Amino acid sequence: MDFDLSDEQKMLKRTVRDFAEKEIKPTRAEFDEKAEYPIEILRRLGDMGIMGMAIPPEYGGSGADVISYAIAVEELSKIDPSVAVAVSVHNSLGCDPIVKFGTEEQKKKWLPGLASGKKIGCFCLTEPDAGSDAAAVKGTARLDGDEYIINARKQFITNAAGADLSLVFVMTDKEKGYKGISGFLVPTDAPGFSRGKKEKKMGIHASVTMEMNYEDCRIPKENLLGEEGDGFKIALWALDAGRIGVAAQAVGIAQGALNEAVAYSKERIQFGKPISSFQAIQWMIADMATEIDAARFLVYRAAYVKDKGGRFSKEAAMAKLKASDVAVNVSRDAVQIFGGYGYMREYPVERYYRDAKITEIYEGTSEIQRMVISRALLR
Amino acid sequence: MNILVCMKQVPDTAIAIRLDAEQKSIDRSEITYVVNPFDEYAIEAGLQLKEKYGGEVTLVTMGPDRADEALRTGLAMGADKGVHISDPALEGSDTLVTAKVLAAAIKGLPYDIVLCGKVATDDNTGQVGPALAELLGIPHISGATTLEVDDDAKKATATREVEGGFMRMEVPIPAVITAEKDLNAPRYPSLPGIMKAKTKPVDKKDVASLGMDPSSVGLAGSKIQPMGMSLPPVREAGRIIEGEAEEAAKELARLLRAEVKIL
Ligand SMILES: Cc1cc2nc3c(=O)[nH]c(=O)nc-3n(C[C@H](O)[C@H](O)[C@H](O)COP(=O)(O)OP(=O)(O)OC[C@H]3O[C@@H](n4cnc5c(N)ncnc54)[C@H](O)[C@@H]3O)c2cc1C
Numbered sequence: 001m002d003f004d005l006s007d008e009q010k011m012l013k014r015t016v017r018d019f020a021e022k023e024i025k026p027t028r029a030e031f032d033e034k035a036e037y038p039i040e041i042l043r044r045l046g047d048m049g050i051m052g053m054a055i056p057p058e059y060g061g062s063g064a065d066v067i068s069y070a071i072a073v074e075e076l077s078k079i080d081p082s083v084a085v086a087v088s089v090h091n092s093l094g095c096d097p098i099v100k101f102g103t104e105e106q107k108k109k110w111l112p113g114l115a116s117g118k119k120i121g122c123f124c125l126t127e128p129d130a131g132s133d134a135a136a137v138k139g140t141a142r143l144d145g146d147e148y149i150i151n152a153r154k155q156f157i158t159n160a161a162g163a164d165l166s167l168v169f170v171m172t173d174k175e176k177g178y179k180g181i182s183g184f185l186v187p188t189d190a191p192g193f194s195r196g197k198k199e200k201k202m203g204i205h206a207s208v209t210m211e212m213n214y215e216d217c218r219i220p221k222e223n224l225l226g227e228e229g230d231g232f233k234i235a236l237w238a239l240d241a242g243r244i245g246v247a248a249q250a251v252g253i254a255q256g257a258l259n260e261a262v263a264y265s266k267e268r269i270q271f272g273k274p275i276s277s278f279q280a281i282q283w284m285i286a287d288m289a290t291e292i293d294a295a296r297f298l299v300y301r302a303a304y305v306k307d308k309g310g311r312f313s314k315e316a317a318m319a320k321l322k323a324s325d326v327a328v329n330v331s332r333d334a335v336q337i338f339g340g341y342g343y344m345r346e347y348p349v350e351r352y353y354r355d356a357k358i359t360e361i362y363e364g365t366s367e368i369q370r371m372v373i374s375r376a377l378l379r
Numbered sequence: 380m381n382i383l384v385c386m387k388q389v390p391d392t393a394i395a396i397r398l399d400a401e402q403k404s405i406d407r408s409e410i411t412y413v414v415n416p417f418d419e420y421a422i423e424a425g426l427q428l429k430e431k432y433g434g435e436v437t438l439v440t441m442g443p444d445r446a447d448e449a450l451r452t453g454l455a456m457g458a459d460k461g462v463h464i465s466d467p468a469l470e471g472s473d474t475l476v477t478a479k480v481l482a483a484a485i486k487g488l489p490y491d492i493v494l495c496g497k498v499a500t501d502d503n504t505g506q507v508g509p510a511l512a513e514l515l516g517i518p519h520i521s522g523a524t525t526l527e528v529d530d531d532a533k534k535a536t537a538t539r540e541v542e543g544g545f546m547r548m549e550v551p552i553p554a555v556i557t558a559e560k561d562l563n564a565p566r567y568p569s570l571p572g573i574m575k576a577k578t579k580p581v582d583k584k585d586v587a588s589l590g591m592d593p594s595s596v597g598l599a600g601s602k603i604q605p606m607g608m609s610l611p612p613v614r615e616a617g618r619i620i621e622g623e624a625e626e627a628a629k630e631l632a633r634l635l636r637a638e639v640k641i642l
């Protein structure tokens with residue numbers, strides 16, 4: 001067993017860290033305050049091969065391993081969790097399903113643009129009445145000659161603001177329940193598509209979340225991903241992989257918050273000493289660091305199993321369950337170490353705390369992760 | 380166009396430096412290393428010249444085994460190959476010896492231009508580039524903030540910052556140009572670049588293969604011998620003067636006069 005990253009993974013980690021420190025950190029508070037989608041940063045990450053990490057080189061991607069993906073997402077998240085989730089959703093939910101389930105024509109048509117970051121992808125499953133129970137989607141698609149006509153109202157969609165392509169899950173056959181769900185590649189310039197309201201959120205403000213509406217939206221029938229009825233399978237596969245990304249995002253949030261807390265605790269003087277000299281603070285920091293390592297190893301393990309081609313649903317769910325819990329706890333403790341300053345927007349830990357909570361919710365709530373894990377154990 | 384870039388691996392400036400027990404060198408045990416930031420501008424300039432004129436960018440470094448990591452970073456940015464001069468005998472080389480070693484390696488290579496950083500952020504002499512030009516018998520421009528190369532007319536034009544303004548200079552090529560930080564915005568290595576970097580050729584050289592005598596390099600061959608190193612004095616904690624602005628200003632003036640004695 002080898003706990004060392006490869007030379008390439010180490011260089012990637014340094015490179016993404018460097019980019020995040022120099023290019024994202026100076027403006028992250030402003031993007032958060034204005035709830036502005038960081039499209040220019042995503043384009044630049046595209047130039048660096050970070051927007052098509054798992055896409056094979058013949059379609060313009062980097063052809064990288066899953067551990068590298070987790071490393072990149074963590075490093076981005078340490079500085080800005082909003083950028084991290086935009087990258088994670090684009091890669092895992094926007095690109096990878098096309099790599100895995102797309103036809104040769106679909107891959108040639110969509111992947112090069114997505115890999116370069118000049119086109120952004122998003123994933124549209126959730127509806128007002130279908131969240132955890134994704135099989136309850138009400139949106140529909142029906143074949144009309146050579147075209148499908150889609151009617152759906154999708155909500156809480158990450159990357160909606162910048163998306164050029166949406167992967168939409170709707171019913172093609174209601175009689176069949178979840179086996180009647182199909183996935184479609186719908187470009188956002190298709191007739192009948194429109195963006196809805198922009199949500200006001202607790203955190204990850206710069207990851208603009210919107211409604212996406214499809215009203216008699218027409219697309220060529222070639223845009224069906226896989227076969228009719230494959231949609232639910234595709235969505236679950238994508239979410240399993242996406243959970244590794246969200247877990248890596250959560251580890252990044254926790255690590256970013258810890259780094260701030262460690263630095264601050266050495267500078268802040270109370271009772272004539274740096275607060276880092278108080279055992280209460282030392283123990284908090286020790287626990288934070290230990291929890292983060294535990295979470296990170298679960299993320300790497302899930303990524304490792306996926307890289308090896310094994311079943312990784314349980315491992316990904318465990319990684320996300322643990323890492324999101326750690327993100328919330330560690331960012332809360334980081335605020336505590338900052339005291340009153342930690343509650344102020346001027347200091348970065350307030351944002352980490354707000355940003356952390358979402359990792360327990362999207363791409364399957366913590367309750368859903370526990371269902372996935374226990375099902376694998378009780379099978 | 381054959382472009383050579385001399386690059387040095389240096390301690391990351393974000394890391395706090397400690398001295399070793401003898402106070403003659405820095406303690407390298409906990410240091411992380413990076414490409415000398417000025418050399419990143421040199422590499423970027425090289426890559427831009429290659430994009431314009433074609434050809435190859437070759438990186439040259441002298442340094443211990445770990446300097447391979449710096450070379451790979453440059454290769455990941457897009458350079459084509461590397462030359463790594465590494466030999467225990469080189470330890471303790473002064474700037475002139477460093478330049479002689481680099482010149483010995485470069486003489487065997489085809490080149491139209493040699494790019495260096497203006498200065499290495501660790502030892503901070505800025506001597507290697509100019510010394511190298513002298514040893515190669517070619518002109519040099521140091522601290523270039525702009526660079527245009529005309530491969531047909533075989534000349535290079537660069538801007539340097541001088542007191543109160545700018546100076547434009549032209550030299551025939553081949554020439555050595557050292558890069559100032561405004562020269563360009565160095566690209567970040569791309570992920571495909573990182574994955575390719577390992578397979579790019581790096582030519583390993585030692586003192587013998589450069590045809591040099593071991594006694595002419597390293598500490599033995601150097602005219603300058605380091606006497607000692609010291610850290611800057613620790614800054615004392617600042618003091619905040621409380622109270623109303625007027626009172627506080629008076630107190631400040633008093634302190635500047637009575638204690639700091641600068642008024
Ligand atoms: C910022 C943000 C971005 C998002 N991005 C996307 C996106 O890009 N694409 C997309 O399709 N969706 C996206 N979502 C939607 C997200 O995946 C859902 O919000 C999430 O799956 C939960 O669904 P829900 O909100 O309907 O909650 P509900 O399903 O209504 O859950 C409410 C509560 O009940 C619990 N619960 C539900 N069922 C069970 C059960 N069987 N047993 C135990 N407890 C249960 C849940 O865990 C939760 O605590 C996003 C959401 C947010 C907030």
Ligand SMILES: Cc1cc2nc3c(=O)[nH]c(=O)nc-3n(C[C@H](O)[C@H](O)[C@H](O)COP(=O)(O)OP(=O)(O)OC[C@H]3O[C@@H](n4cnc5c(N)ncnc54)[C@H](O)[C@@H]3O)c2cc1C
Nearest residue numbers: 441471472473474477495496498499502503504505506507
């Ligand atoms: C272990 C150790 C021991 C040393 N001992 C001595 C000593 O005994 N006496 C002494 O005088 N100095 C010593 N030095 C300093 C060493 O000689 C200088 O680092 C070297 O000469 C370069 O000088 P500089 O760093 O000031 O580079 P600068 O002249 O500031 O660098 C300018 C540019 O020259 C190029 N360049 C510089 N160095 C290299 C290199 N190694 N490979 C490729 N390109 C390069 C780069 O393009 C760089 O941007 C020692 C250094 C080390 C690491």
